[in-house]
């Protein structure tokens with residue numbers, strides 16, 4: 001998968017990545033999880049998304065094992081909890097993440113969702129981490145348009161590199177306003193749960209029909225569907241090696257107008273503002 005997108009600072013990143021939610025929760029599964037991430041990396045999926053929250057730090061430790069010896073080819077994303085997003089809390093949380101990740105920098109550090117600490121304080125702390133090289137860029141997650149507007153009004157707010165939000169064919173409210181807003185401001189959207197957490201979405205008859213036409217699976221079609229938009233980065237999570245292989249190949253699938261119409265018919269686009277969904 002070779003398609004890329006530029007962040008606002010000009011850094012070019014792949015549009016397909018690997019998620020890690022629920023990794024690092026059970027010690028017995030850690031080896032298989034790290035092996036899955038390594039397989040993905042070998043297949044060219046070098047953007048990895050994690051968070052201090054996942055597995056209570058355990059996911060970052062799994063990532064450390066997966067990227068050992070190949071840190072330089074990885075674009076590493078992690079997230080700070082809202083309750084840690086204060087002036088002093090951000091650098092402390094970042095240090096803990098760096099220790100678990102066994103690296104000296106995070107490429108993109110996100111505020112996981114909005115909490116009670118003032119945004120200006122969080123952004124100030126992110127900027128300081130950037131100046132000293134502990135992080136290369138920062139962004140947000142689960143921000144709706146009003147939050148993005150508030151962020152954009154802050155000093156350094158324009159440096160926000162991404163907004164990571166829920167996006168898949170059964171959850172497309174962001175197409176009404178947030179996705180256009182982000183595109184206009186050259187801020188890529190990172191789509192989480194792109195295969196709908198392997199739930200009802202993968203039983204969609206439209207996705208199955210389109211998958212058949214492309215000799216693909218419904219999950220691959222869901223990923224390709226998100227990536228049809230030039231400002232979207234998709235971060236499916238997979239531990240099963242067959243899933244990892246499928247997902248790595250999904251970026252090559254180009255959906256036709258007919259495919260998109262079939263998906264629209266079963267999963268209609270929003271006609272009015274919907275408040276941002278979270279998982």
Ligand SMILES: NC(=O)c1ccc[n+]([C@@H]2O[C@H](COP(=O)([O-])OP(=O)(O)OC[C@H]3O[C@@H](n4cnc5c(N)ncnc54)[C@H](OP(=O)(O)O)[C@@H]3O)[C@@H](O)[C@H]2O)c1
Pocket residue numbers: 018019020021022049050112141142164165191192193194195196197198217219220235236237238239240241242243244246247279
């Ligand atoms: N910022 C946020 O608030 C937020 C929220 C949610 C998620 N995220 C990030 O986004 C990532 C992805 O979202 P997610 O983990 O919620 O959901 P997801 O990627 O939509 O779904 C993951 C589930 O789908 C299965 N799966 C993956 N590829 C598949 C395939 N090709 N065919 C069939 N099943 C497949 C996985 O199974 P196996 O693991 O068994 O292979 C797993 O059960 C997360 O891991 C996390 O990094 C961020």
